[in-house]
Amino acid sequence: MTDEPPIRIAVIGSGPAGFYAAGHLLKDSAGRCEVDMFERLPTPWGLVRSGVAPDHPKIKSVSRVYEKTAAHPRFRYFGNxxxxEHVSREDLLEHYHAIVYATGSPSDRPLGIPGEDLPSSHAATEFVGWYNGHPDHTDLEFDLLSAERAVVVGNGNVALDVARMLVLAPEELAPTDTADHALEALANSNVSEVVIVGRRGPAQAAFTNPELLELGELAGADVIVEEAELERALAVADPAAAEDITSRRNVEILRSYAAKPPAGHPKRIVLRFLLSPVAFIPGEHGRLGSVELVRNELVPAADGALRAQPTGEHETLHASLAFRAIGYRGLPLPGVPFDERSALILNRAGRVLDPHSGTPLPGEYVVGWIKRGPTGVIGTNKKDAQETVDALLSDLAGSSNGAMPAGQPGAAHLPSEPDAAAVEALLRARQPELVTYAGWEAIDRHERALGEPHGRPRVKLTRIEDLLRAAADAQP
Ligand SMILES: Cc1cc2nc3c(=O)[nH]c(=O)nc-3n(C[C@H](O)[C@H](O)[C@H](O)COP(=O)(O)OP(=O)(O)OC[C@H]3O[C@@H](n4cnc5c(N)ncnc54)[C@H](O)[C@@H]3O)c2cc1C
Ligand SMILES: NC(=O)c1ccc[n+]([C@@H]2O[C@H](COP(=O)([O-])OP(=O)(O)OC[C@H]3O[C@@H](n4cnc5c(N)ncnc54)[C@H](OP(=O)(O)O)[C@@H]3O)[C@@H](O)[C@H]2O)c1
Structure with a gap:
């Protein structure tokens, strides 16, 4: 602790990146930083609550680390x-020495092919949000009744999550915190085959080993890999993949799937390679009927990596449900410099840059997916946040010791009213339904109590009005 006035920091977004940044700030500033976190939902944890698959409860338990940060006396949470909308960049610059943007990548990337917008062709982002009870996606509908085959485009872990959720047996889903509306729809689903389509080969897939192995352990689904297709894709040498231990192990796992006869489970996941969708073709009632695919070959790109090049040979796969799991995408924030091409907040190593001069904007920083793009596991955001917090604290130190005069690029920002009570008054005026951390704890208690009799970690409230009602039970 110190007698010097506090350094006030606003963190925007309560996912892993926001919480790691808050934790580093509170730990590394010798008791000088006060952190206020702003979250657009009443609930914290970002994709840990609304992205991580419900059948992976151990991964979700990383939130205990964030709970410790939230319990710090110099931390406040402003949910909802x-x-x-409720606060602007200018408002925050008036009240804080620095803003740390940690808003993630909530949108999806389009494939840019005909028929992509047909009903029953969806972004994985929407399906993931729906089964995880994200209030933005609660009212979406996925036709799991008329579809027998679903196609999932992409070879990353999100594609595996989506495929697995589509074939998990009801008894595997029952003890999870899958949103109730999704539990019911998935239990009645007629989808019996999910085809995962990769544009490159097994050695270039972005899956990680435990997630690929998990497919082979499902109670009600076989994993099918056609040996000839697998070996055709592996026939092209890829020196980078050969040195990558994850890629080598993925190939071993996929070869073991190819060699294993199906056990005769009621559902199956089929992994296909070297195929790109070129059109989604309408079927009955204007819904998706089939996916037209082109076979690819692997050719070296200028940087030495192998890229997929279409051969002109086509294949049609009947399917009435499709998900594109080809990556998430960042969204701009009002008034904050944004690079449309990369869909990232314009930054250098976490310092937000002025788009005209290319120099750092005093007092503005960025962490997580909106800083570096939508890849990396939860832990990746810890180191990433450390880089930004180091830059922030070094800018503050440089200004206070005179090394970097105020107003210079890289200098600290001096707020006109760095007052904690003034911010809270402003927020309560702008958003009377603000949810404090005590409000979130009340939601948490409520959800856990609903889950307990059924042996589930929680039953999620998936509508803002229900979340606010539960938050109102907050203990002072
Ligand atoms: C489907 C899926 C499953 C995953 N599963 C795993 C896994 O099992 N294991 C693993 O290690 N990693 C997993 N990851 C990766 C991990 O979730 C990410 O690395 C991590 O969540 C990125 O953190 P973030 O804080 O940058 O973004 P996010 O987690 O997206 O957090 C951003 C937060 O900002 C808030 N926000 C956005 N805009 C505003 C605004 N304007 N005002 C206020 N708040 C705002 C959002 O509501 C959100 O709470 C998964 C990712 C996905 C997509
Ligand atoms: N259990 C877990 O640990 C877990 C679960 C979910 C997510 N995550 C993490 O979250 C991050 C995001 O995952 P993600 O799956 O969204 O992204 P990702 O790992 O980047 O994978 C995206 C996939 O989409 C493919 N793709 C991109 N554009 C395409 C196009 N136009 N046509 C066809 N395919 C295309 C990519 O192929 P190319 O390689 O050819 O570009 C790649 O296979 C990853 O770091 C992931 O590991 C982790």
Missing amino acids: VTFG
Whole structure:
């Protein structure tokens, strides 16, 4: 602790990146930083609550680390407050020495092919949000009744999550915190085959080993890999993949799937390679009927990596449900410099840059997926946040010791009213339904109590009005 006035920091977004940044700030600033976190939902944890698959409860338990940060006396949580709607960049610069943007990549990437917008062709982002009870996606509908085959485009872990959720047996889903509306729809689903389509080969897939292995352990689904297709894709040498231990192990796992006869489970996941969708073709009632695919070959790109090049040979796969799991995408925040091409907040190693001069904007920083793009596991955000916090604290130190005069690029920002009570008053005026951390704890208690009799970690409240009602039970 110190007698010097506190350094006030606003963190926007309560996912892993926001919480790691808050934790580093509170730990590394010798008791000088006060952190206020703003989250557009009443609930914290970002994709740990609304992305990580419900059948992976151990991964979700990383939130215990964030709970410790939230318990710090110099930390406050303002949920149900959207940056750009209830508070602006200018408001925050008036009240804080620095803003740390940690808003993630909530949108999806399009494939840019005909028929992509047909009903029953969806972004994985929407399906993931729906089964995880994200209030934005609660009312979406997925036709799991008329579809027998679903196609999932992409070879990353999100594609595996989506495929697995589509074939998990009801008894595997029952003890999870899958949203109730999704539990019911998945239990009645007629989808019996999920085809995962990769544009490159098994050695270039972005899956990680435990997630690929998990497919082979499902109670009600076989994993099918056609040996000839697998070996055709592996026939092209890829020196980078050969040195990558994850890639080598993925190939071993996939070869073991190819060699294993199906056990005769009621459902199957089929992994296909070297195929790209070129059109989604309408079927009955204007819904998706089939996916037209082109076979690819692997050719070296300028950087030495192998890229997929279409051969002109086509294949049609009947399917009435499709998900594109080809990556998430960042969204701009009002007033904050954004690079449209990369869909990232314009930054250098976490310092937000002025788009005109290319120099750092005093007092503005960024962490997580909106800083570096939508890849990396939860832990990746810890180191990433450390880089930004180091830059922030070094800018503050440089300004206070005179090394970097105020107003210079890289200098600290000096707020006109760095007052904790003034911010809270402003927020309560702009958003009377603000949810404090005590409000979230009340939601948490409520959800856990609903889950307990059924042996589930929680039953999620999936509508804002229900979350606010539960938050109102907060103990002072
Ligand atoms: C489907 C899926 C499953 C995953 N599963 C795993 C896994 O099993 N294991 C693993 O290690 N990693 C997993 N990951 C990766 C991991 O979730 C990410 O690395 C991590 O969540 C990124 O953290 P973030 O804080 O940058 O973004 P996010 O987690 O997306 O957090 C961003 C937060 O900002 C909030 N926000 C956005 N805009 C505003 C605004 N305008 N005002 C206020 N708040 C705002 C959002 O509501 C959200 O809470 C998964 C990712 C996905 C997509
Ligand atoms: N259990 C877990 O640990 C877990 C679960 C989910 C997510 N995550 C993490 O979250 C991050 C995001 O995962 P993600 O799956 O969204 O992204 P990802 O790992 O980047 O995978 C995206 C996939 O989409 C493919 N793709 C991109 N554009 C395409 C196109 N136009 N046509 C066809 N395919 C295309 C990519 O192929 P190319 O390689 O050819 O570009 C790649 O296979 C990853 O770091 C992931 O590991 C972790």
